[in-house]
Each structure stands twice: as C-alpha cells, then as structure tokens.
Amino acid sequence: MSKTAFITGVNGQDGGHLAKLLNDKGYKVYGVMRGQMEASHPRAQKFLEEFPYVNLVFADLLDLSSLTHAMQEIQPDEVYNLAAISHVGYSFRDPLLTADVTGKGVTNVLEAIRLAGLADKTRFYQASTSEMFGGLDYNRPETGYTEESTFHPRSPYGVAKLYGHWITQNYRESYGMFALSGILFNHEGDRRGPEFVTRKITKTVARIKHGKQEFMELGNMDSKRDWGYAGDYVEGMWRMLQQDKPKDYVLATGETHSVREFVELAFKEIGLDISWRGEAEDEEGVDQNGIVRVKVNPQFYRPAEVNLLLGNPTAAEEELGWKRNVDFPGLVKLMVEKDLEVEA
Numbered sequence: 001m002s003k004t005a006f007i008t009g010v011n012g013q014d015g016g017h018l019a020k021l022l023n024d025k026g027y028k029v030y031g032v033m034r035g036q037m038e039a040s041h042p043r044a045q046k047f048l049e050e051f052p053y054v055n056l057v058f059a060d061l062l063d064l065s066s067l068t069h070a071m072q073e074i075q076p077d078e079v080y081n082l083a084a085i086s087h088v089g090y091s092f093r094d095p096l097l098t099a100d101v102t103g104k105g106v107t108n109v110l111e112a113i114r115l116a117g118l119a120d121k122t123r124f125y126q127a128s129t130s131e132m133f134g135g136l137d138y139n140r141p142e143t144g145y146t147e148e149s150t151f152h153p154r155s156p157y158g159v160a161k162l163y164g165h166w167i168t169q170n171y172r173e174s175y176g177m178f179a180l181s182g183i184l185f186n187h188e189g190d191r192r193g194p195e196f197v198t199r200k201i202t203k204t205v206a207r208i209k210h211g212k213q214e215f216m217e218l219g220n221m222d223s224k225r226d227w228g229y230a231g232d233y234v235e236g237m238w239r240m241l242q243q244d245k246p247k248d249y250v251l252a253t254g255e256t257h258s259v260r261e262f263v264e265l266a267f268k269e270i271g272l273d274i275s276w277r278g279e280a281e282d283e284e285g286v287d288q289n290g291i292v293r294v295k296v297n298p299q300f301y302r303p304a305e306v307n308l309l310l311g312n313p314t315a316a317e318e319e320l321g322w323k324r325n326v327d328f329p330g331l332v333k334l335m336v337e338k339d340l341e342v343e344a
C-alpha cells in the first residue's frame with residue numbers, strides 16, 4: 001500500500017520539490033492551497049499543470065476546522081508543514097500576521113492531527129529555520145550551528161518560527177507524537193521567489209544580459225549565508241521522517257558566502273567581472289567596461305540583521321546518510337541559467 005503525504009505550502013519553493021520527490025517515491029500526495037480557492041482558480045490551474053499528481057486541498061493554516069476535516073478525510077501517514085510567511089523583511093512590516101501564520105499555524109496543524117485521532121499514526125515534519133539562531137557572535141560556534149546551539153531570533157519571522165519549533169517538541173513530549181523539526185539553512189534554486197536575494201540577483205543578471213535592465217539595487221551585501229540547493233534539502237526532510245525515533249536535524253552545506261560573492265559569481269556567468277568602489281550606502285559594483293551594475297538602496301536594509309549563518313550538517317550526514325549534491329558555484333550557475341531562459 002502506498003503511503004499518503006499531506007503538504008502545507010505545497011505551492012511554495014520547497015512544496016514543489018517535495019511533492020515531486022514523494023510522487024517519485026510512490027506516495028499519494030495531498031497539498032494545501034490557502035483560502036477559498038476553487039480548483040478552477042488560475043493559480044490552482046497553473047500549479048496543477050506542473051504537478052498534475054497533487055490532490056489539492058483547500059484549507060487555511062489559520063482555520064483549525066478546515067485542517068481537522070482534511071486530516072479526518074485523508075488520514076495522512078506523513079504531514080510536512082512548509083506553509084509560512086517566509087520573507088524575513090516582510091515579517092517586520094506585518095509581525096502579527098507572521099505570528100499567526102508562521103507561529104500559531106503550526107499548533108493548528110498539530111491540533112488537527114490530534115483531533116482527528118491520528119496522534120499515534122501520523123508523522124509530522126515542521127520547517128524550522130536557521131533564522132532562529134540569529135547569527136550573533138556570542139552564540140556562533142566556529143564549526144557552525146548544530147542542533148544544540150542557542151537560539152536568539154532577530155526578526156518577527158524568526159521569533160514565530162521558534163514558537164513553531166518548541167510547540168512541535170512539546171507535542172512530541174506531551175502526546176508522544178512522531179513530531180520533529182528540520183532546522184534548514186538557506187536553500188535556493190530555480191523555484192525560488194524573486195523577493196529573496198539570490199533569485200533577485202540571478203533574475204536581474206539575466207535581465208541585464210538580455211538588455212532589459214542596466215543595474216540592480218540591493219541592501220546589506222556583507223551578510224553571509226549558508227546557501228544550498230532546495231532540491232537536496234527536501235530529500236533530508238523525507239529522511240528525517242523515516243527514522244525509528246523522532247529527532248531534529250540541521251541541514252546545511254557547512255560553507256558560508258556573502259551576498260557580494262553571490263553577485264560576483266552570478267555576473268561571471270554572463271561574462272561580466274564586477275569590482276567594487278565606495279563604502280556602505282555609496283558602494284557600487286562596476287563591470288570591466290566601467291558600467292555601474294550594482295547600487296545599494298537602504299530601503300532593503302532590515303531593522304535587525306542576521307549577519308552570518310553557517311550550519312553544521314554532521315549529524316544529518318552521519319545519522320540520516322544525507323548529503324548535498326549541488327555546491328555553491330553550481331547553485332549560482334543553475335539559477336542564472338534558468339533565468340536566462342525565462343527572461344529571453
């Protein structure tokens with residue numbers, strides 16, 4: 001008998017990668033799309049063109065009854081809670097909605113599983129995040145954050161995710177549920193939304209190559225992230241739920257790179273060498289022909305910033321046999337190549 005999976009946030013970046021992975025593994029896949037949409041809604045139609053094997057469920061993370069009905073009907077073996085307000089910058093503008101969706105929404109999904117009488121059957125994955133660590137000097141180990149590192153979130157998003165992380169642990173301890181969190185460092189790819197810095201850069205580089213734009217505007221370019229490929233990370237999510245006992249894991253590459261380095265590599269893909277002049281808000285990236293390609297716009301700064309993220313995936317590698325396949329240059333290349341096609 002094939003297993004049944006239920007994915008919230010199925011139309012997000014990770015949702016798409018995971019739906020494909022689970023379908024390839026023979027799962028029957030259900031995915032939640034938010035709100036009162038019908039299957040005939042253009043957004044649902046577009047999604048189904050790419051993922052015809054996903055059974056769409058119209059429920060809402062803020063609505064416990066819709067989730068409970070879905071659990072009763074579907075009786076999933078595995079639930080992956082990927083839905084969230086996931087843009088850190090946006091969470092400063094709408095901290096309460098972020099708390100409701102990204103934080104309280106996790107309890108709604110856990111409660112729905114429990115109320116449907118599935119606490120002993122259904123395995124639950126929570127999408128926790130490296131944003132919970134906060135990147136502050138005092139809690140940053142030389143070898144990268146692990147499952148044991150201290151949390152100090154630096155955004156309403158990070159705070160809401162930390163609530164989701166602890167409530168997952170609480171349901172595991174209180175009700176004996178097979179509930180765990182994957183603490184994932186930044187993961188990107190050709191399904192990434194353009195509001196995130198990597199996709200914004202690769203999309204703009206492609207537009208510059210095709211003569212549609214002359215330069216890009218960015219915020220903090222000193223920020224460093226541990227960037228991996230989302231397609232590799234969903235395999236790790238699945239492996240976590242196949243363990244004998246529920247346990248949280250970090251997924252990361254173990255390397256960290258600045259936004260500036262990402263910019264340089266992306267421009268190299270279209271034959272432009274960027275050099276830098278000026279400082280802080282006056283910094284500019286100039287190509288070998290003297291044309292300004294990168295400017296700083298403080299509009300993209302955040303009220304509090306996570307300056308450096310570096311993860312240590314040793315436990316996941318040793319205990320789950322997980323490893324990433326795409327390295328940093330490979331990630332930049334695949335994203336630029338995709339955007340060169342899209343923007344052509």
Ligand code: G4F
Pocket residue numbers: 086087088089129130131184185186187195196197198200217218219220221223224225259300301302305306309
């Ligand atoms: O791409 P970002 O918006 O991702 P961020 O904030 O690291 O969050 C992502 O990774 C988390 C895991 O650690 C996830 F939990 C979260 O959901 C999301 O997927 O920004 C990366 C860095 C930041 O330091 C930001 O300040 O890039 C800096 N940045 C500089 N200029 C910019 C820009 N970020 C964006 N989005 N846009 C800019 O123009």
